[in-house]
Amino acid sequence: MAVVMDADRISRALTRIAHEIVERNRGVDGLALVGVRSRGVPLARRLATALKTITGDDVPTGALDITLYRDDLMRHQVGPQPLVRKTEIPFSIDDATIVLVDDVLYTGRTTRAALDALIDFGRPKVIQLVVLVDRGHRELPVKADYVGKNIPTSRQESVQVRLLELDGTDEVVLDRPEG
Amino acid sequence: MDPTVAPAAPLTGLRHKDLLGIAGLTPEEVVLILDTAEAMKEVGQRAIKKVPTLRGKTIVNLFFEASTRTRTSFEIAEKRLSADTLNVAIATSSVTKGETLVDTAMNIEAMAPSMIVLRHASSGACHLLARICRAGIVNAGDGLHEHPTQALLDAFTIRERKGRIAGLKVAIVGDLLHSRVLRSNVRLLTKLGADVWVCGPRTLIPVGIEALGVRATTRVDEAVEGADVVMMLRIQLERMQGAFFPSLREYFTTFGMTEARVARAKDDVIIMHPGPINRGVEIASEVADGPFSVILDQVANGVAVRMAVLYLLAGGAEHETAA
Numbered sequence: 001m002a003v004v005m006d007a008d009r010i011s012r013a014l015t016r017i018a019h020e021i022v023e024r025n026r027g028v029d030g031l032a033l034v035g036v037r038s039r040g041v042p043l044a045r046r047l048a049t050a051l052k053t054i055t056g057d058d059v060p061t062g063a064l065d066i067t068l069y070r071d072d073l074m075r076h077q078v079g080p081q082p083l084v085r086k087t088e089i090p091f092s093i094d095d096a097t098i099v100l101v102d103d104v105l106y107t108g109r110t111t112r113a114a115l116d117a118l119i120d121f122g123r124p125k126v127i128q129l130v131v132l133v134d135r136g137h138r139e140l141p142v143k144a145d146y147v148g149k150n151i152p153t154s155r156q157e158s159v160q161v162r163l164l165e166l167d168g169t170d171e172v173v174l175d176r177p178e179g
Numbered sequence: 180m181d182p183t184v185a186p187a188a189p190l191t192g193l194r195h196k197d198l199l200g201i202a203g204l205t206p207e208e209v210v211l212i213l214d215t216a217e218a219m220k221e222v223g224q225r226a227i228k229k230v231p232t233l234r235g236k237t238i239v240n241l242f243f244e245a246s247t248r249t250r251t252s253f254e255i256a257e258k259r260l261s262a263d264t265l266n267v268a269i270a271t272s273s274v275t276k277g278e279t280l281v282d283t284a285m286n287i288e289a290m291a292p293s294m295i296v297l298r299h300a301s302s303g304a305c306h307l308l309a310r311i312c313r314a315g316i317v318n319a320g321d322g323l324h325e326h327p328t329q330a331l332l333d334a335f336t337i338r339e340r341k342g343r344i345a346g347l348k349v350a351i352v353g354d355l356l357h358s359r360v361l362r363s364n365v366r367l368l369t370k371l372g373a374d375v376w377v378c379g380p381r382t383l384i385p386v387g388i389e390a391l392g393v394r395a396t397t398r399v400d401e402a403v404e405g406a407d408v409v410m411m412l413r414i415q416l417e418r419m420q421g422a423f424f425p426s427l428r429e430y431f432t433t434f435g436m437t438e439a440r441v442a443r444a445k446d447d448v449i450i451m452h453p454g455p456i457n458r459g460v461e462i463a464s465e466v467a468d469g470p471f472s473v474i475l476d477q478v479a480n481g482v483a484v485r486m487a488v489l490y491l492l493a494g495g496a497e498h499e500t501a502a
Contacts, residue, residue: 065218068230068260068490083191083211084218084490120227 004151004159007170010132013148014043017130018050020146021099030125031097032060036114037085039103040064042165043132047101062089064100069113087117094122103161105131108142133172135159193491197309197316200325201366209367213335215487216480222259223482233262233493236293240266241283242319243274243299248454248478249319249329253296256485262293284308293493297321302359315492323359323418329453330363332484334371336477337408340449345372350402350444351393352434353412353461356383357419360453361412365391378402379412379434382423399434406444410451411436411462427460436462441471449473 005013025031028051035044041063048061067084100114111129118127132148137155151174153159158175162168190207201209222230238257242250250266257264267287269275274283280299287295294315297305302322309316320326337344349368355361355377368375369392376394377384378401388395396402403409414430424430441448450462450471458464467474 067218068222068232084215084487086218086221088221116231120230121225 001176002174003171004174005133005149005172007164010148010170010172013132014046015050017146017148018047018054021047021051021128021130022054024128024145025097028055028057028059030095031099032062032091032093033099033101034062034064034089034093034118036100036102036110037063037065038166039161039163040101042163043103043130044099044101045165047099047130060091062091063087064089064114064117066110066113066117069117071109071113089121092122093118093124095125098124098127099130100127101130103132103163104159105129105134105142105144105147106137106159108138108140111142112140132161133159192494195492197305197318198327198488198492199305199309199316199318201327201330201363201370202325204327204370206370209331209334209370212331212484212487212491213338215491216331216335216483219256219259219486219490220480220483222486223479229259229261231261232490233257233260233293236262236493237291238262238264238294238296238489239287239292239314240264240296240319241287241298242267243269243280243297243304244320246298246319248481249298249326252478252481253317253319253328253485256482256489259482260486260489262489265292280304281307281311284312288312288314294489317488317492320359323357323362325363325366326359326453327363327367328481328485328488329360330367331488332477332481333360333364333410333451333453334367335480335484336451336473337449339476339480340473341407344368346374347407348374348376348405348445349408349410350376350378350406351410351412352378352399352402352436354383354414354423355379355388355412356385356423357415358412362391364410365393369393373408376402376406380424380430399440400443403436403440403443406448408449408451409436409441409444410453411456412453413455413457414460427457431460431463435460436466438463438465438469441466441469451477454478 033044033048035041044061048059051059065085065087067082128145130146131144134144134147134150135153156177160173162171164170190211193208240250240253254264292314296317296319298319299321302324304321305316305318318327351361365375378396378399381397384395448471450466452474456462456467
């Protein structure tokens with residue numbers, strides 16, 4: 001088990017991404033953040049705080065649950081079924097610039113589901129993607145616009161993002177299989 | 180927090196193929212269904228009230244008894260989850276030519292549906308089909324036995340209004356004898372720790388009902404006194420063979436829920452009814468349409484609860500590969 005990002009590193013990555021969002025979009029006009037449950041949600045909130053510090057503006061922030069849009073729902077015979085939770089997007093996404101926030105980008109299937117889910121809420125002008133970690137191994141043509149850290153991995157490894165709000169600590173851990 | 184000790188994994192799925200009754204569910208499973216229904220309710224509040232979750236699944240609604248609310252509610256729930264739905268109306272089916280329930284079910288089964296939602300006048304009909312069908316069976320009311328999704332939507336509505344179920348005084352008043360809604364509700368509410376009172380004419384109180392952990396009374400004022408929830412049950416004239424009480428008028432005078440009786444309950448009481456209501460028989464119109472009534476909330480919540488049940492059964496069931 002190796003810690004690949006600690007609290008400082010996560011914090012600096014998010015601050016940098018916040019600056020990149022402002023630069024790319026020339027401010028935060030018409031911009032909204034949508035975190036993918038679970039860990040994308042606190043990440044989106046932290047980005048909103050950083051954007052407020054940089055621009056002085058409040059950026060609307062929502063939470064997206066993609067469970068009902070997954071493509072692997074009925075494929076597992078055993079193993080836990082994901083818990084469905086509420087999607088909370090208390091603003092119109094029509095013609096907005098939506099910055100989708102997730103913790104890890106891996107196969108791209110979560111992002112595919114998130115895009116489908118999001119588009120059921122309206123027609124954003126543009127959707128951009130933030131991930132804290134890009135670990136490679138894409139199975140779909142998906143690319144992040146803002147990346148906290150690229151971490152080369154093998155498929156046997158697992159990447160765990162732990163966040164203060166949900167896990168009591170800030171770190172990204174790379175787990176290698178035993179033996 | 181000790182990082183070496185993984186927290187106990189929360190329950191996230193039902194490990195059943197069927198939902199036959201509340202009796203077969205643990206309290207944790209009931210809470211899982213209610214929690215999942217909260218997320219499903221949000222889907223119903225969107226502009227596009229549809230998610231792709233059950234795409235490619237076929238669900239057959241097999242109703243051997245009249246139903247407006249339950250069948251419509253299941254069908255909307257199925258459609259919101261993108262399942263293909265099929266309604267078999269018994270009046271136009273081969274049952275009128277003498278086909279048995281099992282033969283009807285085996286023929287539907289041969290077309291490989293994922294689930295069958297069954298309503299039948301015989302108690303235990305769902306258990307019978309669950310044993311012989313690969314498809315998941317969802318009980319939409321079987322005889323005098325159970326109507327689990329009604330009890331779940333009632334519990335959802337109570338929890339939504341009161342924030343909890345444990346410790347609440349719930350009075351269930353009406354035709355107890357012929358009510359599967361009663362039997363499912365008593366099982367569910369006692370499972371989650373409510374103080375349940377049941378009330379009706381002595382002729383309509385099932386013998387031994389106290390064994391389910393409720394208090395029975397023929398005095399409606401005693402049942403309603405200080406109640407957090409008053410649930411009225413319909414007088415089911417179509418199921419009555421014999422005279423259980425002198426007249427509907429006398430029934431209303433003795434047991435009907437009037438504003439004067441509601442006043443004995445807590446100030447924030449909620450009045451429930453599974454429908455269809457008989458105005459002026461078990462409930463006065465002023466009460467049914469009054470400020471304490473949540474009768475239409477129950478109907479609205481029914482869709483979310485049924486979506487939750489269908490989702491949880493579809494994801495957890497073993498029949499998926501076999502189909």
